[in-house]
Amino acid sequence: xxxxxxxxxxxxxxxxxxxxxxxxxxxxxxxxxxxxxxxxxxxxxxxxxxxxxxxxxxxxxxxxxxxxxxxxxxxxxxxxxxxxxxxxxxxxxxxxxxxxxxxxxxxxx
Amino acid sequence: xxxxxxxxxxxxxxxxxxxxxxxxxxxxxxxxxxxxxxxxxxxxxxxxxxxxxxxxxxxxxxxxxxxxxxxxxxxxxxxxxxxxxxxxxxxxxxxxxxxxxxxxxxxxxxxxxx
Numbered sequence: 001x002x003x004x005x006x007x008x009x010x011x012x013x014x015x016x017x018x019x020x021x022x023x024x025x026x027x028x029x030x031x032x033x034x035x036x037x038x039x040x041x042x043x044x045x046x047x048x049x050x051x052x053x054x055x056x057x058x059x060x061x062x063x064x065x066x067x068x069x070x071x072x073x074x075x076x077x078x079x080x081x082x083x084x085x086x087x088x089x090x091x092x093x094x095x096x097x098x099x100x101x102x103x104x105x106x107x108x109x
Numbered sequence: 110x111x112x113x114x115x116x117x118x119x120x121x122x123x124x125x126x127x128x129x130x131x132x133x134x135x136x137x138x139x140x141x142x143x144x145x146x147x148x149x150x151x152x153x154x155x156x157x158x159x160x161x162x163x164x165x166x167x168x169x170x171x172x173x174x175x176x177x178x179x180x181x182x183x184x185x186x187x188x189x190x191x192x193x194x195x196x197x198x199x200x201x202x203x204x205x206x207x208x209x210x211x212x213x214x215x216x217x218x219x220x221x222x223x
Contacts, residue, residue, distance in 0.1 A: 002168070004151070042113075042199050042214030043152070050209070088151055095140050095159065095206025096167065099151030 002027050006089055006100030013079055014108050021087060021103040022073040029091030029098075032065050032072040037086045037102075046087075047074070079107050111135050113215035115200050121221045122190040130185040130218050132200030140203045140210070141183040145169065145196040146217075152199060158183055159206055190222045 006023045013019055023032075031050055035043035047058050049065035049072060056063055062075045072089055084107050089100040116131045134141065139160045144152035144167075154167030158177040172194060174186040183202075187194060198218045203210040 006151075040216070042201070042217055044214070045211050048209075048211070090151075095203065095210065096142070096154055096157060097144075097152070097201075097212060098168075099144075099153070101149065101151050 002091065002093075002098035004089060004091060004098055004100040006103055008103060009101070010104040010106070012106045012108060015079060015081060017079055019076040019079055019083075019105060020073060021089075022071065023089030023100045024071045025091055025098075026070070027091065027093075027098075028069040029093060030069070031092035032063070033090045033092060033097070034061075034063050034072070034074045035088045035090060035099075037088065039085075043088055076105075079105075081107050081109055083107050113200055113202055113213050115198075115215040115218050117218060118216070119219050121223065122187075123223050124191060126190050127186070127188050128190065130187075130198055130200075130220070132183045132185065132215060133181050134183075134200075134202040134213075135181065136202065136204075136213070137180060138202035138204050138213075139180070140206050140212075141177065142167070142201050142212070143173070143175065143183070143185045144199045144201065145194075146199060147196050155185065155198075190220075192222045194220065195222045196220060 037043045047063040054065045090097045142157035143155040156175040200215040201212040203212040
C-alpha cells in the first residue's frame, strides 16, 4: 500500500504562534490534500494542491505541493483555539485517497 | 442537502456476527468509498465505487463486502466480525474521480467487536 509519513505526530503551541507540518511519500501523487478532523467527525478538506511546486493559501493556512510530487507541507499562521484538531495530509490517485498518520494540534490559550 | 449520512453512529458486535453499515448521499455523486480509521493512524481505503453497479477493492478489503445498486447508497457488510475490525468507519462521496472533485465525508460509525 501507499506509505505517507506525516510529522510531527503532535504539537502543543501557544495561541498566536505559527505551526508547520509536513508529509512525505514513497509514491508520486498528482494531487495533495490537507484535511482537518474534529473529535467525533469526519475529515473536512482545507486545501487542495494540483500541480508540483504549487503554493496555495486559504486564510491563515498555506500549503505547498513539493517539486518531486512526493511531499507537501502545511503552515498555519497566528494559531487560534479553534485550530485544535487532527490534521491529515492525503495523496490522491485515480480518485482514491491515501492518508498520512495525522498531526494532533493543541493550542494553549 | 443532508450530504453524506451514515448509520448507525455506534455499534457493538460479538465475534462472528454479521452486520451492514449504511451510507447514503443526496448529492448525486458518482464516486463513493469506505475508509477505516484506527487509533493513531490515518484513514485507509477499504472499498470504492465509481458508479452504480461498479465496485473495487482498496488497500484493506479483506473481511468486507460492498455493493452499489443505486447512486445514492453504498452499504458496507461485515460477514463475520473479528476484533481486528474494531475501528471507526467513514463513508465518503465525490462527483467523480478526476481533479477538482472534493470528497465529502460522513460523520462515521464507531464499531467495537468483542
